[in-house]
Amino acid sequence: MKKNYSKKGGNRHNTSLPGHQEGDVKAKKHLGQHFLTDESVAERIADTLSYKGYPHVLEIGPGMGVLTKYLLKKDTDLHVIEIDTESVAYLNEHYPALEGKVHEKDFLRYDIGEIFKQEQFAIIGNFPYNISTQIVFKMLELRDFIPEFSGMFQKEVAQRICEKEGNKTYGILSVLVQAFYEAEYLFTVPPSVFNPPPKVDSGVLKFIRKEDFSLPVDEKLFFRVVKTAFQQRRKTLRNSLKIFDLPENIKEDAIFGLRPEQLSTARFIELTQKIQPYAI
Numbered sequence: 680m681k682k683n684y685s686k687k688g689g690n691r692h693n694t695s696l697p698g699h700q701e702g703d704v705k706a707k708k709h710l711g712q713h714f715l716t717d718e719s720v721a722e723r724i725a726d727t728l729s730y731k732g733y734p735h736v737l738e739i740g741p742g743m744g745v746l747t748k749y750l751l752k753k754d755t756d757l758h759v760i761e762i763d764t765e766s767v768a769y770l771n772e773h774y775p776a777l778e779g780k781v782h783e784k785d786f787l788r789y790d791i792g793e794i795f796k797q798e799q800f801a802i803i804g805n806f807p808y809n810i811s812t813q814i815v816f817k818m819l820e821l822r823d824f825i826p827e828f829s830g831m832f833q834k835e836v837a838q839r840i841c842e843k844e845g846n847k848t849y850g851i852l853s854v855l856v857q858a859f860y861e862a863e864y865l866f867t868v869p870p871s872v873f874n875p876p877p878k879v880d881s882g883v884l885k886f887i888r889k890e891d892f893s894l895p896v897d898e899k900l901f902f903r904v905v906k907t908a909f910q911q912r913r914k915t916l917r918n919s920l921k922i923f924d925l926p927e928n929i930k931e932d933a934i935f936g937l938r939p940e941q942l943s944t945a946r947f948i949e950l951t952q953k954i955q956p957y958a959i
């Protein structure tokens with residue numbers, strides 16, 4: 680179900696930036712900071728996780744805590760990771776319940792095992808859009824520990840990840856995410872509910888890890904096949920996968936006459952199975 684939000688909240692305070700109050704964190708562009716100003720959107724994002732089957736939740740990029748506030752009401756052990764010193768100071772001052780659980784780190788570089796050891800956790804956030812795809816790649820690396828993931832991205836990225844084969848925007852992230860997770864696009868959020876407003880619409884999505892998320896193929900090879908195929912997405916697999924140096928008779932298989940966007944996740948697995956005996 681897709682739903683658009685009408686403009687609400689924001690633009691309430693008549694200071695330098697619309698929605699900006701004395702004492703607020705100043706938005707920094709290089710950190711992808713667009714603060715959500717609509718409480719109902721924050722609450723709705725917080726409600727996208729089930730909070731069942733895992734003891735912890737990690738929020739990435741809490742900023743001034745608009746979403747955090749609603750996450751703290753849930754029955755879970757909440758930790759937040761935030762790169763911006765000024766936001767961390769704000770969180771420590773305004774959310775005493777988070778004591779010891781605000782990690783001033785770069786999510787992309789930090790070893791999350793330091794926080795949760797080997798235990799399961801969900802990830803949630805209104806993510807910094809400049810690194811949103813890298814966040815998803817890191818989540819995929821940590822998939823053994825992450826049964827649920829939800830949050831806000833640029834709409835176009837969110838849609839691309841949930842896209843099915845046969846569509847122009849179907850790509851590497853769609854295949855890789857959908858190999859391990861059920862991905863669902865939930866709803867669209869307009870620029871007007873952020874401060875400062877981003878240039879594009881945003882989209883909220885949710886991933887639920889599959890019951891059996893092991894692949895019947897070499898996983899590294901699967902990633903390599905998918906990435907290599909999409910690097911030249913208009914070519915047939917026969918041509919784009921030349922680098923694997925496959926024997927000619929194998930390439931006569933009809934699957935090699937297809938282009939990557941025509942293959943579902945299951946067929947990419949089948950393709951990897953065919954390549955595996957010849958891959959070094």
Ligand code: SAH
Pocket residue numbers: 710711712713714715716739740741742743744745746760761762763766784785786787804805806807808810
């Ligand atoms: N969740 C808040 C802020 C969203 S803006 C809200 O909805 O209002 C994105 C946030 O991610 C910012 O607070 C930014 O400082 C933080 N951020 C950016 N890069 C990060 C990184 N590598 N690791 C952790 N946090 C990061």
